[in-house]
Amino acid sequence: MVEWTTFLYDATHLMVLIGIVASALMVVKFKDLISATIALAACSLLVSLEFLILQAPDVAIAEAAVGAVLTTAIFIFAIKGSRRREEY
Amino acid sequence: MERMSPVVRTVVKIAFAPMFAFGAYIILHGHLTPGGGFQGGAIIGSLMALYLVAFGATAWKKKLLSGLESGGLLVFIGTGILGLVSGLMFYNFLADSDIPIFNEAVPTMLGYTHSNWAPLWTGGTISVMNLAVGIEVIAGLTLIVITMGLFAFEGKEGG
Amino acid sequence: MINNGFKLAALLLLAGFLTFAVWNLREFGEPGEKADNDVVLYNAEDNTTLTLDRTAMDDFMLDHSQDGSSTDEDVLENGPSANNAVTAVVFDYRGFDTMGEATVLFAAVSGVLVSLRIALPPKEKKGGDA
Numbered sequence: 001m002v003e004w005t006t007f008l009y010d011a012t013h014l015m016v017l018i019g020i021v022a023s024a025l026m027v028v029k030f031k032d033l034i035s036a037t038i039a040l041a042a043c044s045l046l047v048s049l050e051f052l053i054l055q056a057p058d059v060a061i062a063e064a065a066v067g068a069v070l071t072t073a074i075f076i077f078a079i080k081g082s083r084r085r086e087e088y
Numbered sequence: 089m090e091r092m093s094p095v096v097r098t099v100v101k102i103a104f105a106p107m108f109a110f111g112a113y114i115i116l117h118g119h120l121t122p123g124g125g126f127q128g129g130a131i132i133g134s135l136m137a138l139y140l141v142a143f144g145a146t147a148w149k150k151k152l153l154s155g156l157e158s159g160g161l162l163v164f165i166g167t168g169i170l171g172l173v174s175g176l177m178f179y180n181f182l183a184d185s186d187i188p189i190f191n192e193a194v195p196t197m198l199g200y201t202h203s204n205w206a207p208l209w210t211g212g213t214i215s216v217m218n219l220a221v222g223i224e225v226i227a228g229l230t231l232i233v234i235t236m237g238l239f240a241f242e243g244k245e246g247g
Numbered sequence: 248m249i250n251n252g253f254k255l256a257a258l259l260l261l262a263g264f265l266t267f268a269v270w271n272l273r274e275f276g277e278p279g280e281k282a283d284n285d286v287v288l289y290n291a292e293d294n295t296t297l298t299l300d301r302t303a304m305d306d307f308m309l310d311h312s313q314d315g316s317s318t319d320e321d322v323l324e325n326g327p328s329a330n331n332a333v334t335a336v337v338f339d340y341r342g343f344d345t346m347g348e349a350t351v352l353f354a355a356v357s358g359v360l361v362s363l364r365i366a367l368p369p370k371e372k373k374g375g376d377a
Contacts, residue, residue: 076141161350
């Protein structure tokens with residue numbers, strides 16, 4: 001029973017880590033900046049879940065509030081002030 | 089800044105009270121449960137960002153928010169300096185004292201694993217600093233979001 | 248092509264460092280398990296050493312964070328009377344660091360307000376343009 005719980009814990013941990021890397025790659029790859037901002041919010045949410053798994057609930061609350069909501073709002077305001085597509 | 093659709097406005101209206109209560113809970117219980125001034129302030133600040141995005145930012149009082157931010161920082165530093173009365177900076181002179189501000193004693197339960205109970209009226213200067221930092225973070229983050237939103241929309245109209 | 252090689256080398260170096268750090272993590276909830284977890288303090292006056300577990304400071308924080316302050320006479324022996332040990336460290340033992348943090352937030356807000364203050368009077372700007 002204990003080993004099954006440990007396996008579930010490790011599997012959740014690994015899935016969260018893979019999700020962090022995948023959403024970070026999406027942030028770099030998207031050319032639409034609004035989509036990249038949403039991917040960044042998803043990355044922040046998964047990072048806060050990772051903090052919760054690593055037993056740091058203080059940092060998890062701060063990361064969820066600042067990373068997932070405030071950063072997204074500020075980035076969307078900045079994109080409204082400039083262009084939406086990335087060009088080079 | 090223009091308003092968004094009625095769907096967004098209704099959702100923000102419904103979510104306003106529970107999110108505000110959760111942030112206030114995180115700030116007030118900073119010395120008992122995980123969280124504290126910065127975390128609860130960030131939650132209420134993100135609530136304010138949601139409200140501003142949904143309803144528009146023009147009618148908000150910047151002077152009041154600036155005053156709240158400076159006042160929070162001043163209360164924090166003043167509480168730290170008042171600890172010099174007992175000989176150390178940031179000394180917790182309010183805990184277990186006769187001054188009736190968050191001064192109850194914590195029922196120590198070392199050795200018990202089931203509970204870590206304490207009343208809310210404990211903590212001394214920690215609770216005061218939590219409140220000060222919470223107010224400062226709420227005012228600061230709201231000011232940042234208001235300023236950037238106004239700049240983005242007005243700058244687009246002007247240029 | 249050389250640039251790509253540099254990027255690959257930097258990536259591999261970072262990955263190696265992170266993997267090394269993961270190998271050196273200790274188990275959660277078992278702080279004193281590793282053998283090199285002791286700190287040896289040397290007293291130069293009477294030429295003695297004191298061996299402490301590295302978790303001794305954690306135990307001190309946990310023991311003293313619930314104590315009250317003003318009842319005892321020795322200032323250094325008393326804790327901040329808070330149940331949450333993390334908050335006790337952040338706001339009492341290391342209150343000066345938290346003051347710096349709050350000041351950094353204040354400076355950031357002041358910087359945003361100063362650098363974006365052009366948007367404050369939009370009507371004057373429009374009138375000036377017309």
